[in-house]
Amino acid sequence: MLDTPSTEIADMKARVGEASAFLKTLSNPDRLMVACALVQGERSVRELEDLLGIRQPGLSQQIAGLREAGLIVGRKEGKQVFYRLADPRVETFIATMHALFCAPHAAETTR
Structure with missing residues (x-):
């Protein structure tokens, strides 16, 4: 059994919903690709x-989902809309996912 104080367990339980929602939002392949593209900086639609x-x-549907979750924000310039990451956790998450699944040796370590 875990040797974790009950206050830490209570804190984890309180935050698990937020973590689950975060993962659910990024579990869609298209939303994940949008987030990956925005790690490199702001981009227009x-x-x-x-x-x-x-x-x-x-x-537009995927951008709306990311916006509603507070993971990206947009700004309008003339007729164009530009998006960027709004939540620094997304950049950390994407960097980790890239290291695990996209780096040159990632495929070798998962087999």
């Missing part, structure tokens, strides 16, 4: 569409 190959209606 058009740039995201071209880069990721996600058609505009689907991309």
Whole structure:
């Protein structure tokens, strides 16, 4: 059994819902790709569409989900909308995911 004080367990239980919601939001492949693209900096919707190959209606839906979760924010410049990461946890999460699944030797360690 874990040798963790009951206050730490209570704190973990209080935060598990937030962590689960965070993971659920990023569990969608298209939302994850959008977040990955935004780790490199702010991008317009058009740039995201071209880069990721996600058609505009689907991309708008995924952006809305990330925005509602507070993970990204947008700003309007003329007719274009630019998005960037709003939550530093996303960058940490994406960097970890990249190291685990995308780095050159990631495939070798998961087999």
